[in-house]
Amino acid sequence: MRKNMTLSEITEMQVELLSDARRIMISALTKRKEGRPELEPLEIKVRGGRGIESECNDRRMYMWIACRYKDREYNINFFHSEIDEYTGNCHTQIGKVMFVKDFVKNKSQLNSPNVILSDTDRETPYTYFLSDKNSTVLVFGSYKWFSPLEFCEDVDSDLLANKKWVTADDILDENLADKIADAFFRFILQDRTKIPASYWEYGALNGFGYEIYDKEAAEHYNKLADKLNQSNEVDPDEMEEYLEKEIYPLGAEYGFLSDIVEKILSESM
DSSP: OOOOOOHHHHHHHHHHHHHHHHHHHHHHHHHHHTTOGGGTTOEEOOSOOBOOBOSSOBOTTOBEEEEEETTEEEEEEEEEEEEOTTTOOEEEEEEEEEEEEOOEEOSSSOEESSEEEEOTTOOSOOTTOEEOSSSEEEEOOGGGEEOGGGGOSSOOGGGSTTSSSOBHHHHTSHHHHHHHHHHHHHHHHTOOOOSOSSHHHHHHHTTOOGGGOOHHHHHHHHHHHHHHTTGGGSOGGGHHHHIIIIIGGGTTTSTTHHHHHHHHHHHHO
């Protein structure tokens, strides 16, 4: 008679499986990077990349591969965290593989795609955030998470273990691991993000707090960021005209926004 497995035993098996997938993915990244000069600046961090177990929590199943390319961090995460827009509930799918970019530094030296702000005097939570009303506000960077399938070539979803999205099970198939590695390189090389996509993240990165919140500025900034982050396809010789026609009508003359535009214009010349 087969012995029923305990939850503890299943947890240990999951940790081992995810660790194997992480090791295989690092091997695939290292191998597929060879002979590609455009990827020479890419640093693949072999060490770390795994949560720890403490008296309060077991986070060993949260695993990732941290990479740096031209002073920006990009991760392959072996989990997917998201927030239900209707209920505000947080969900994490262990074993689902996602590409993540645009990390920010919060209170510790660890980076995250999410921005954490705090203000004990805050009274009214804005719709952009989850808050406990008294102290902490989380700007959840769900727009920074991407399915590897968006960057894969010649990968039919029918080949995947669950027929829907990439999981650690797929990476254990070394042929698919190579394809995921190539997809990750495309994800990095195609990234042309110039400024944070949200007004609140921009504020957090530049040391601003609730005191500078302005609904009109936020609306202008978010539209501006969307346009500027799409301007990578604009010829540098046409950038000034592009800014005049596409950017300034969005309110680029509004306070600090003009400084952002001028900085990007100077970098493109």
